[in-house]
Amino acid sequence: MDIHPDRAYFFGDIGCWVERTEVHKAAALGHVAKLEELIQSGASVNAATVDSITPLHEACIQGQTQCARLLLDAGAQVDVRSIHGSTPLCNACAAGSPECAKLLLEHGATANPTLTALTATPLHEACIRGNVDCVKLMIAEGAQLEAFDIYFGTPLHAACIKEHVDCAKALLIAGANVNGAKFHETALHYAAKVRNVDLIELLVEFGGNVYARDNLGRKPIDYTRPGSPPALCLQFYERTPLSLQHLSRVALRAALGTRAPEVVSKLNVSPRIISYLTYSC
Structure with a gap:
């Protein structure tokens, strides 16, 4: 025609x-x-x-x-x-x-349009492209942090796959589940696969489980080359227990989820502690 x-x-x-x-x-x-x-x-x-x-x-x-x-x-x-x-x-x-x-x-x-087999949410799109201003805007508008795209998984997975550290940090500060899994693969598995040390350190700081195993039984370190910076970084975290202070922060934020930024800011504690709990220091 x-x-x-x-x-x-x-x-x-x-x-x-x-x-x-x-x-x-x-x-x-x-x-x-x-x-x-x-x-x-x-x-x-x-x-x-x-x-x-x-x-x-x-x-x-x-x-x-x-x-x-x-x-x-x-x-x-x-x-x-x-x-x-x-x-x-x-x-x-x-x-x-x-x-x-x-x-x-x-x-x-609509900040959260229904996902289809062919498209992701606006938040996913911002994370895929590394547009942190759009990521923060969508978070402020109530975008679902755990929305699951068939191809990428959650927005955090997308940010890590594409190595957009600033986008990943914005999601984590907002309360994204650091250990959320796509076929048992966590964001830390993806950070290891792309060999990004900055991402690995960020995810561990927010409670990423270095011992998590995917559907093949592999830990994040198993996707790195022995002796490489990502491998040494993960090896250090596997062998060195996190401080009680760090574990307390992670546990509190995990319990609060996406309510963490709002709830923590209202705690009757010193500004320094609030800064620590909100990762603003």
């Missing part, structure tokens, strides 16, 4: 779809004046391509906040999904645009 750009056609019996329209193009390129002109002339802001990409998806994946605002003000659907299940908020977080993400949330975007 011949497809003519910018001309509507029917795709089976599922309704009217279009190729990429001028609205899509203006939104992606950040051509605000052109987009405003198209909207005023009656162009559809919810036109979807054959893969269900709308102009709002295009604006968000390119971080075009002004265009996204114009589209939303003109009635663009904020939680529309692409054929792969991505929402505009997923796109904004993948693009590392906290401005776009904030705008979408202000217009009612």
Whole structure:
């Protein structure tokens, strides 16, 4: 079938779809004046391509906040999904645009869209791409820290697989389960696999279990090369017990989970202890 750009056609019996329209193009390129002109002339802001990409998806994946605002003000659907299940908020977080993400949330975007077999949550997307500002924004908006993606696992797993230490730390401070497992593999297993000493030290500091075994019966150290820095680091933690002070902090935070930042800040103890418990020192 011949497809003519910018001309509507029917795709089976599922309704009217279009190729990429001028609205899509203006939104992606950040051509605000052109987009405003198209909207005023009656162009559809919810036109979807054959893969269900709308102009709002295009604006968000390119971080075009002004265009996204114009589209939303003109009635663009904020939680529309692409054929792969991505929402505009997923796109904004993948693009590392906290401005776009904030705008979408202000217009009612869902922080925790239902996971599909083909897509992750906005928080996962931010962790995969290493966009710590978007990670912190999504955490503040109540994003589920233990949401489980079929491919990556939890957001913490995603951050560790991609070696984004700052994103992993933001998740852990917010109360992410450091020993959560995907097929018995913990974040520490992934940190060992990517040979990242900084990640290993961070995870252990937050209570990562160096003795945890995956479905193959392997500990994190078993994924390192003997004598390498990651192996020596894990070897040290296996042979050196953590201090009672450290264990107490880990136990308290594990018991509080995601409530830890709020609860600890209200404890009637010295600011120094609160800083220690919240990992802000």
